[in-house]
Amino acid sequence: MLGAAAQAPGKHWAENAHCSGQDVEVFVPLVDGPRQDPEHVRKTHGVALNRPLNFCAACPLAVSARCLVESLKHDDEFGIRAGLLASERLELRAKWQERRDSHAVAAALHGATTALTDSERQEVIARFACDPTLNSAAVARALGVTHKHLLKLASRSRLRLVPAMHSSDSSGAA
Numbered sequence: 001m002l003g004a005a006a007q008a009p010g011k012h013w014a015e016n017a018h019c020s021g022q023d024v025e026v027f028v029p030l031v032d033g034p035r036q037d038p039e040h041v042r043k044t045h046g047v048a049l050n051r052p053l054n055f056c057a058a059c060p061l062a063v064s065a066r067c068l069v070e071s072l073k074h075d076d077e078f079g080i081r082a083g084l085l086a087s088e089r090l091e092l093r094a095k096w097q098e099r100r101d102s103h104a105v106a107a108a109l110h111g112a113t114t115a116l117t118d119s120e121r122q123e124v125i126a127r128f129a130c131d132p133t134l135n136s137a138a139v140a141r142a143l144g145v146t147h148k149h150l151l152k153l154a155s156r157s158r159l160r161l162v163p164a165m166h167s168s169d170s171s172g173a174a
């Protein structure tokens with residue numbers, strides 16, 4: 001699924017969404033919430049959920065995958081995304097927040113526009129900031145930022161490292 005999300009890159013990924021132009025309220029049914037029992041929600045409110053679920057089922061796979069990844073990245077607690085109820089995404093959301101995949105980080109450092117969690121993104125920036133051999137254009141593409149913005153992020157990351165290095169120096173000397 002994450003691989004499919006990469007097929008809908010850029011800011012305008014939602015242009016081809018099947019729900020584009022639809023009333024967003026339809027995708028946030030009152031009966032669904034992150035702590036509900038999804039089986040109960042589907043069983044008791046199935047008909048009311050059919051419309052948004054049918055939209056998602058007809059959505060192009062790449063768009064649907066990106067929709068799910070975006071909802072995980074932004075920790076969207078409510079609403080139907082990629083055919084999944086809020087209650088069905090609870091576990092996925094928790095797993096996503098914990099993810100620190102070294103392969104995803106390595107791929108991003110080589111320019112792959114793979115989906116990254118916040119901590120993976122920070123690791124990419126920190127490693128780029130310390131490694132002058134990495135290709136800045138490729139890393140900027142992977143993170144979806146301009147070259148200038150990447151350099152700013154790298155410089156902030158270095159500034160954060162300096163006090164940390166000094167404090168470990170002084171604790172070592174004591």
Ligand code: SF4
Nearest residue numbers: 017019056059067082
């Ligand atoms: S998967 Fe569903 S909510 Fe997401 S963009 Fe497609 S139709 Fe819209």
